[in-house]
Amino acid sequence: MSGLNKKVTIVNYNTGNIYNVARAIVCAGGDPIITADPAEILKADRLILPGVGAFKYCADQLGAKDLISILKKFVGTERPLLGICVGMQMLLEGSTEFSYTKGLNLIPGTVDNIKATECAYLKIPVFGWYKIQVQKSGDTFMNLEKYNEKYFYFVHSYRAFLKNKTNVFATYHAGGEDIPAIIGQENVMGCQFHPEKSGKVGIEMIADFLNI
């Protein structure tokens, strides 16, 4: 794959937490590059797509910066892409938040409201620490087994609904539902939680990403 360097490019498209991600990368021993420049993004060794707030806003921002086709092109190079939070949600076909908004369509599935079957006990947005259950499914470019039953920090109101179970790498349990926590396909992976806010185990996961 990308060899010994620990460079990670973070797509800067005017949404939230890029500096937090960058700091976490530094802590994990990496070398973050923050950019919105398509050429820079295309030649990244590894790419992170962050995202907070509304899906539509994030998708519109990506569009405004002409990054949608660039990201798809990047994925075609087989180098690793990691989506975080709304960045993960955008890997899917689209979202029904407000009206239907198209995503990157890299993994089959959609984004919709979190509906708890034990509604009274689940406050939306879901936020806090939840432990993930790693599924034995599909190829991943990272060994995820060691993260089974580990706690990560989540904050979201919408969730992924995947068409294929094999794209669900890990779930977490809230409100009677198993909500996708990590999804992926080939060289694309996404985590609903914030590894940069999940303490030591989050840093460890980022460090693993740096080794790909």
Next chain:
Amino acid sequence: MKKHDVKKKYNLPSKVLFCKKCTISNQRPRISFDEHGVCSACIFAEKKKKFDWDQREKELKDLCDKHRSKNGEYDVIVPLSGGKDGNFVAHQLKYKYNMNPLTVTWSPNLYTDIGFKNLRSLIDSGFDNLLGTPNGSVNRKLASLSFSHVGDPFQAFIYGQTNFPLQASTKYNIPLIMYGENGEVEYGGDMKNAFTPTREISDHNKHYFSSMPPEVWTQYGLSQSDLLPYMPPSMEAIKSNKTEIHFMGYYKFWDPQENYYYCIENTGFEPNPDRTEGTYSKYASLDDKLDGMHYYLAYIKFGIGRTTSDAAHEIRDGKITRDEGIALVQKYDGEFPKKYFQDFLDYCLISEEQFFRVIDSWRSDHLWKLEGTQWSLKQKIHN
């Protein structure tokens, strides 16, 4: 109403200067500034850091050993109000230095709920207390007269607060009186006792009574017996009893804010629920509804409000910086004590109109200017 010559009466300099290190100005009576523009209280505060506090504590232990009773009688008087400073002294003397204190309180003019509660908490935490409450109608008259003539309704209270412990000392044969801090020394007044643990009773007149001892009020229709509770015992009685006034602030590094923490933990002390008017804190001088007026009058007379004094002390104690002190002064100093204003007017039986006439009669031209209908200080502190 005739204006008082404040400058002459208090011997104030014409030009207003602010200390380079704290927020106090040279208008505080008896303060001095050195050639660098630093006030005597700040200079003292620096020196204070270098005192041999172990040695001082040893002196305290020796003093206690000398006075400690052998038969369960009281051996020290601790004048207090139930506030953090007196409570600290009483608690330390009893529990750390094995003394048997009699706490002595001169009743505030008008008790606040929190003030009385704190005194009660102190008593309940394990102390005997002697509470002196003067004739209510005499006290009101005195408060009203002293407001009109001396520009401070608190004068009556100050007589009692100063002299009642002396009376208790001679009546109960307890020579040792232990106060908290020496206000003159800690706040930049007469520094003569900066390096001694005591004060002379003969200085009371000048330092605390604005040179108007209780007797002067007989000319306003108060009788000798009316004034009896405010009077000190005779000098003979004081001498034969060997009464001595000491300050805990000499023996222990005095930090009022630390006293707050100590008293919360040891004497059930509670701060004011909200900010004390005229200043920024919640833990100082909470027990008298007329208190705010006393500080307000100091603001009128000297341009020095409560915030200025409190901030100056906390700057010297290292709690806040001078810039922070200045910000606090600009925000709160001279705040009108409206919470108990009506109580004050009712207590002193004066009208609002009379009140403001008295206030304005204490505004010295060298400090105040009138802009339209608004009074403002000619010189204000700034960074």
Next chain:
Amino acid sequence: MLYSKNIRIIARLDIKAPNLIKGIHLEGVRVVGDPQAYAEQYYLEGADELLYIDAVASLYERNSLVEIVKKTASKVFVPMTVGGGIRSSHDVQRLLDAGADKIAINTAAVKNPQLIKELSRTFGAQCIVLSVDAKQTSEKTWEAYIDGGREKTGVDVIEWVKMAQELGAGEVLLTSVDREGTRKGFDLDLIKQTTAAVDIPIIASGGMGSLSDFDSIVVDGGADAVAMAHVLHYNQISLPQIKEHAKEKGINVRPE
């Protein structure tokens, strides 16, 4: 356990820049030490979140936390909430850029409740925490205080929290002025009444003194998160101890 709600344990650091301080009843600025050192220690010991409150911001009308937040963000990788003297979107943006995840707002919100709506719309409800300093006024009522616990407002706490939820606050930091710094236990009634009145999560703050205070405020009070300061700063209880205790009591917390 009836449900799998995870209780967050939050280390609270009151700041008078550049120091970590600890007062009692929101009064006093006794210095504890270097905030970064304490923050890092709490992170490593397993704090689920950190809470930085500038204790004197409203008093001096300044915001001094940006530098402290920046430095902390390079070492601490759990959510950080920052409050004290926040008055505008600009203040919020600066703190988020410095590394904060959520901001807590009190004085400015009481003076202008619409500010909550404005900030919630711009930054998202999950980013906006309403900070309430509550003082008991009668058996069943509490009044909100502002300016660092100095000024009363006449605002009823329960009504205020309900209004803030409507306006878009994502969470409430509820501090009992009566209990804070005393280690005499939380104000159980205050927390209980508030958790019953709103749906958004409540962080209980003020009064933690013993391990049993923790479970009573969670189990009886219904708190979603528990903030503590004195017991941590003065090494009376450690974070691992609380987590161990929570586990024994069957309360879900993030282990480690």
